[in-house]
Amino acid sequence: MASVGKETGLADQSADPDDPVCVAEIVSLTDTVLGFRLGTTTRQQMNLYLPRLANELNVLLDADLGAQEDREVREIVRRARSLVELPNRPTSETPTFKLFIHLRDIANLSRRLLWIYTVRNDLDVP
Template sequence: MAEEHETTREEVDASPIDVKLISTITDRALALRLNTSTRDEIMGFVDVLHGSLSLLVGEELAADSDMVALAQIHKAKGFLKTRSKPTDVTPPFRAYAWTREAASLTRRLLWIWSEKNGVEHP
């Protein structure tokens, strides 16, 4: 079992995780509605959500005993591994479903990262 490390304010400030930005992105992505959103609006979130989710998955978020965090990380890793990013030829509904799932997983990992690092989340 790895020794737990207390995160310093300097480490949090130097982190590439921008809580406010990622939170805003996930809020906007989850606010999309299938019946009123254009394909371009939906696709506009794909790369940034994929990048944010990948970034959070790469962080050390969970102690071995934090089963909730471990479960969310496992879900996110599985999602990134098995669900291909939508492309310009992906049917709109699939792109929409992928975007919502990616935003939801990103939001959950952001909360875990924020709690672990003592960062206030919007």
């Protein structure tokens, strides 16, 4: 069972201290990031969310997502791992547009993997 915090709608799921996946945090971060607009979001905002979301994605990638049994899940996991590998992460030299796209890619894959995780663990789908 996932740790779900106190967010409305997710609070009735009990938290399991042995499960580091925080459904509420991932939902909150991805909602925020996917709400960013290129013309109005600052690089500072993106720089704030990138490590937080990448960390949550890494936690999700360590969970049992069924990648051994499902080729499509395996492909999503491969793409997600590629995004969070150090050589592929944006740096201070990366243009803001590329940082924006990278952050949205992480948010989109996090959402997909979170859905897979919640289905596999019989949790309410966020």
